[in-house]
Amino acid sequence: MPEKGGKCLNILMVTMGMNIGGAETHIVELAAALVANGNRVTVASAGGVYEAALSRNGVPHVTLPLDKKSPGALLAARRGLAALLRKENFDIVHAHARIPAFVCGSLQKKFGFRFVTTCHGVFRLSPILKRLSDWGEYTFVVSDDIRQYLLQNYDLNPAHIISTVNGINTEVFSPLHDGSAMRKTFPGAERPTLLHVSRLERESSVCAEALLEAVQILGGKVRLIIVGDGAYAGVLRQKAEQVNDNLGEGTANLVGAKTNVVDYIAACDIFVGPSRAAMEAMSCAKPTIISGSEGHGGIFSSSIEAAALASNFCFRGAGLPTPERLAHEIEILLSYGEEEKKRVGIEGRECILRHYSVEKMVSSYLSVYEKITAYKTDVPSDVVICGYYGYGNAGDDSLLSRIVDGIRRIRPSIGICVMSAHPKKTRRFYLVDAVNRFRLFAIRRKLKEAKLFLFGGGNLLQDKTSTHSLLYYTKMLHEADRCKTPIMVFANGIGPLSATKNIYRVKEALSLAESISLRDGYSFDFTKQLLPEKNIRLTFDPAIQIHPVSIPLPEKPYFIIFPKKNAPDAADKLIYLTGSLQSRQSLTPYLISLYDEEDLEYCRRLSERTGAVLLRPHSDVEIVSLLAGAELAVSSRLHGLIYATAAVCPMMSFSDDGKLASYLDYIGFGRHAAIPCTTDIYTDAEYLLMAAERILLYRDKIRTALRGGLPMWQTLAEYEFSEAVRLIQEAPAHQKNQKKE
Numbered sequence: 001m002p003e004k005g006g007k008c009l010n011i012l013m014v015t016m017g018m019n020i021g022g023a024e025t026h027i028v029e030l031a032a033a034l035v036a037n038g039n040r041v042t043v044a045s046a047g048g049v050y051e052a053a054l055s056r057n058g059v060p061h062v063t064l065p066l067d068k069k070s071p072g073a074l075l076a077a078r079r080g081l082a083a084l085l086r087k088e089n090f091d092i093v094h095a096h097a098r099i100p101a102f103v104c105g106s107l108q109k110k111f112g113f114r115f116v117t118t119c120h121g122v123f124r125l126s127p128i129l130k131r132l133s134d135w136g137e138y139t140f141v142v143s144d145d146i147r148q149y150l151l152q153n154y155d156l157n158p159a160h161i162i163s164t165v166n167g168i169n170t171e172v173f174s175p176l177h178d179g180s181a182m183r184k185t186f187p188g189a190e191r192p193t194l195l196h197v198s199r200l201e202r203e204s205s206v207c208a209e210a211l212l213e214a215v216q217i218l219g220g221k222v223r224l225i226i227v228g229d230g231a232y233a234g235v236l237r238q239k240a241e242q243v244n245d246n247l248g249e250g251t252a253n254l255v256g257a258k259t260n261v262v263d264y265i266a267a268c269d270i271f272v273g274p275s276r277a278a279m280e281a282m283s284c285a286k287p288t289i290i291s292g293s294e295g296h297g298g299i300f301s302s303s304i305e306a307a308a309l310a311s312n313f314c315f316r317g318a319g320l321p322t323p324e325r326l327a328h329e330i331e332i333l334l335s336y337g338e339e340e341k342k343r344v345g346i347e348g349r350e351c352i353l354r355h356y357s358v359e360k361m362v363s364s365y366l367s368v369y370e371k372i373t374a375y376k377t378d379v380p381s382d383v384v385i386c387g388y389y390g391y392g393n394a395g396d397d398s399l400l401s402r403i404v405d406g407i408r409r410i411r412p413s414i415g416i417c418v419m420s421a422h423p424k425k426t427r428r429f430y431l432v433d434a435v436n437r438f439r440l441f442a443i444r445r446k447l448k449e450a451k452l453f454l455f456g457g458g459n460l461l462q463d464k465t466s467t468h469s470l471l472y473y474t475k476m477l478h479e480a481d482r483c484k485t486p487i488m489v490f491a492n493g494i495g496p497l498s499a500t501k502n503i504y505r506v507k508e509a510l511s512l513a514e515s516i517s518l519r520d521g522y523s524f525d526f527t528k529q530l531l532p533e534k535n536i537r538l539t540f541d542p543a544i545q546i547h548p549v550s551i552p553l554p555e556k557p558y559f560i561i562f563p564k565k566n567a568p569d570a571a572d573k574l575i576y577l578t579g580s581l582q583s584r585q586s587l588t589p590y591l592i593s594l595y596d597e598e599d600l601e602y603c604r605r606l607s608e609r610t611g612a613v614l615l616r617p618h619s620d621v622e623i624v625s626l627l628a629g630a631e632l633a634v635s636s637r638l639h640g641l642i643y644a645t646a647a648v649c650p651m652m653s654f655s656d657d658g659k660l661a662s663y664l665d666y667i668g669f670g671r672h673a674a675i676p677c678t679t680d681i682y683t684d685a686e687y688l689l690m691a692a693e694r695i696l697l698y699r700d701k702i703r704t705a706l707r708g709g710l711p712m713w714q715t716l717a718e719y720e721f722s723e724a725v726r727l728i729q730e731a732p733a734h735q736k737n738q739k740k741e
Contacts, residue, residue: 009039009369010089012113014081014104015096016067019048020228020257021199022166022276023096023120026142029167032057033362042088044081045100049257066100077103085111091373092116094365098123098133105134114372116140118164121294122149122316130154137431138368140164143312151618157429158619159401162368166276166312167361168352172262173283175349179266187250191223192334195268197261197277198292200230206293206320211272212239212252213323218330220247227264229257269341270333272326278313279356282348287333287341291321299329300348309355372431374412380449381417381433382728383407384485386476387456390421390437394594395543395639398620399457402542403490404430406721414728417446419476443476444483451731452488453480454724457542459493459523459638459659461509463502470502474509486731487513491539491720493638493659494523507531515727517720522662539720540713543639546620546646548628558588559632561612562640564595565602566656566681570636571609574654576685577634577692578610585696587631590615592623594637632696636681638663648710650695650702652677654688667709675702 013031018024028050031041041059046067054061064080065073081103085093093108095101095117108115117136122145123129130153138160141147147161183189196211198204208226215224224243226236233254240252258264261280265271271281274292281288282300290297290308295315297304307315336344385403388396400418407414416433420426423434435442447453453476460473480487489510497503507530510516516531517539518524524538559581563574578589589612593599607614617623620643627633627647635641636655641663644651651669653660661678664670669677675698679691695702 007370009034009091009366009373011039011041011092011094011369012084012088012090013041013043013094013096014066014100015043015045016099017046017048018043018050018054018061019199020197020261023118024048024050025261025276025280026118026120026166027096028053028057029169029358030361030365031059033167033358034365035059037362037366042084042090044084049259053259066097066103069099074099074103078106082107082110085113092369094118095136096120098129101134101136102132105136112378114369114375116368116372118142119146119150121312121314122146125153137372137428138162140365140368142166143314144310145314145316146312155425158621159405160429160431162364164364165356165361166279167358168276168279168283168356169358170283170349170353173265173280175285175345177262177266177284179263179268182263182267186223186225186253188223188248191221192269193267194222194224194330195227195264195271195281195286196224196273197227197264197271197280198273200226200228200233200236202232202235204230204293205232205236207273207291207326208236209239210291210321210323210326212236212243214326214330215243215252216246217323217327220251221334222270222330223251223253225253225255225264225268227255227258227261270330272330274315275313279352282345283352283356285342285345285349287336287344288348289326289329289333290315291326293320295319296321296325299333299344300351301344302347302351305351308351371412375408375431376413376415377427377431377433379415381415381446382450382731383414383452383454383724384417384419384435384443384446384450384480385454385456386419386437386473387460388458389418390423390426392596394620394623395637395642396458398543398546398639399491399541400426400430401620402545402717403454403456403721403724404432406542406545406718407724410721410725411728414725417450419443440479444479447480447483447485450483450485451728452724453477453485454488454490455492455513456490457492459495461492461497461506462495463498464496464657467499467502470497470505474505477509477512481512486727487515488724488727489513489516489518490724491517491519491541491717492523493519493662494527496658503530510534515723517723520659520662521666522658537719538716540716541639541642542717542720543620543642544646544710544713544717546624546643548625548647549621551622551625553626553629554588554590556588557586557631558590558629559634560590560592560615560627560630561606562592562594562633562635562637563603563606564599564636564655566636570654570681571602571606573681573683573685573688574606574634575610577688578606578612580689581632581692585631585693589613590626590630592617592626592640594639599637631699632692634692635660645706645710645713648703648706650677650699652679652691652695654679654681654683656681667713668705669702677702 035058044062047063051061064077066077093113095104101117115136116138118140243252265284271286272289278290288300295318297315418434419437420434426434463470517537519541581587591603591612591614593603624643624647627649633644633651664678
């Protein structure tokens with residue numbers, strides 16, 4: 001039965017082929033383990049030697065031309081997959097290569113399946129290939145460098161890129177496996193045996209070619225076995241014959257594609273190769289030289305373990321293997337005594353046991369499978385979320401991400417629709433329904449079917465940017481009321497409001513809400529004066545729930561600035577502050593843009609003038625993680641302060657926007673606090689520096705205060721998700737009563 005009482009899932013895995021390769025053995029292990037856990041798995045591919053292994057584990061295989069890029073083959077594969085999808089009600093479609101992912105993606109809208117992919121490596125990029133690549137709703141990666149490759153080259157939601165491992169069956173790939181019979185099948189059994197396992201295409205045969213030359217350098221001391229097949233195998237076979245002519249029959253052996261790889265590993269003395277094949281050899285406690293077509297790592301030991309883990313044992317960019325380098329490292333291993341060889345082998349196996357269990361791999365996949373099969377995106381939406389979404393503002397994107405995640409954490413089946421400036425991107429990024437925020441008739445249709453209008457996050461009701469914006473948001477609140485959809489004003493800030501008529505508009509719009517929560521003290525007091533009869537809650541911005549994770553941090557002490565272009569001389573003051581903190585406090589400055597449309601070019605100019613490094617974090621989690629290691633945050637945007645609070649990082653504002661000062665008042669560091677952390681753009685440069693140095697002087701006290709307040713603030717934010725779910729669940733009765741009235 002499935003683990004933890006989960007339901008039986010029907011899963012389709014789609015890949016190019018099932019011949020020798022790391023991705024292919026990954027699929028075999030994963031499919032077998034999923035079936036053992038009570039799930040159904042079907043594999044579709046062009047076929048290959050691992051079909052038999054799938055069959056032994058109860059996994060049916062469907063043969064389709066998924067290994068070819070020609071239009072005819074792609075159409076045939078698409079027709080075949082469509083027929084399979086019509087026949088089987090798959091909960092999950094899981095693609096393991098770019099061609100299968102492209103074909104599956106073209107069918108997703110029609111069949112409505114949940115779609116995930118696994119990225120097993122980095123690929124050549126071109127504008128066409130980049131455009132055609134479809135990484136699904138969630139993407140699994142087997143190493144951190146693949147994650148970075150995806151984030152740098154594709155517009156994916158970082159929260160939907162999930163790390164998994166190349167799970168190794170350590171009971172099968174074990175030092176107890178006997179390789180003596182296999183060892184005797186090749187001539188020269190008395191010589192130390194080298195083994196290389198790989199797909200033998202031209203681009204993946206760099207190590208195999210270098211090994212054939214290394215054997216010649218070693219002058220017949222060793223024999224080499226190469227397991228694998230591919231278009232380049234013929235070339236390698238000719239080179240092997242030349243080696244045998246020079247050094248004797250059986251020195252170089254190409255045996256083709258084999259599924260009993262463990263027998264060959266058990267028969268070898270030293271393994272040379274990359275990625276999953278190297279990990280299988282290490283699991284068998286064989287001394288291993290990690291080397292392949294993407295990079296050369298050398299003899300595995302604890303000293304290179306971190307780099308090996310980060311690159312899925314590929315060492316991308318570390319320099320390619322050469323015959324001389326391989327021959328030298330083989331000589332080193334040959335010189336070891338039996339105890340030393342055993343120690344090296346055991347060190348490798350312990351690494352695999354720590355990091356690469358099949359159980360860990362399956363758990364990472366099942367947790368996502370089970371989560372996303374509960375999501376409903378093809379049914380009428382239960383809640384319509386309104387905010388400043390789809391514009392690339394990091395603060396607003398954080399709000400939306402936290403709101404969606406918070407609601408789904410309590411009730412994953414709730415249907416969510418977001419009003420967005422870019423609905424197509426929002427749908428894909430958050431796995432929600434989305435409607436264009438300017439299409440009034442479409443919005444009305446969504447509101448009429450919804451159980452809640454969630455007016456979500458940020459200072460939406462203000463006239464500082466323009467009255468047009470205020471009119472838009474108040475109109476949306478009135479539209480929800482006309483559609484008899486209950487309204488929740490969720491963790492909003494109110495103001496600034498300068499025009500009397502706009503204050504009246506806000507009062508009238510807010511009076512329509514069934515539930516109101518506000519994220520700062522000024523907004524709470526102001527709204528309470530407007531609507532004294534309303535039950536209004538003081539809450540916290542949901543971004544406070546972001547937790548820092550372990551990421552590489554700068555080595556030297558540093559501080560982070562979140563700039564925003566405001567007064568003409570604000571840049572000069574920031575430049576003065578940056579230079580002074582560098583020289584007087586030995587702090588390295590970094591810049592982060594929270595709203596690229598307005599701030600990125602400004603940050604670049606500041607970087608040029610100060611020498612500060614402009615960081616480009618991919619997510620709010622990465623920002624909070626960077627702040628967790630910083631000595632100080634200086635922010636001109638509100639979410640810079642909220643991120644700093646979540647990271648327990650001392651902070652100060654530098655802004656003419658009252659909501660930043662109001663926020664610092666709320667958390668106890670306003671103008672009248674014992675340690676005030678608020679400055680504005682009109683502050684004298686010397687005073688700005690003095691304020692920053694005072695905060696640095698008391699940084700430990702500030703951290704202690706932030707750490708003490710954090711649990712309460714996170715609890716306040718969490719309550720709002722429960723309130724939203726309650727309103728959705730109670731909405732049908734509410735709406736019936738309204739209709740009767």
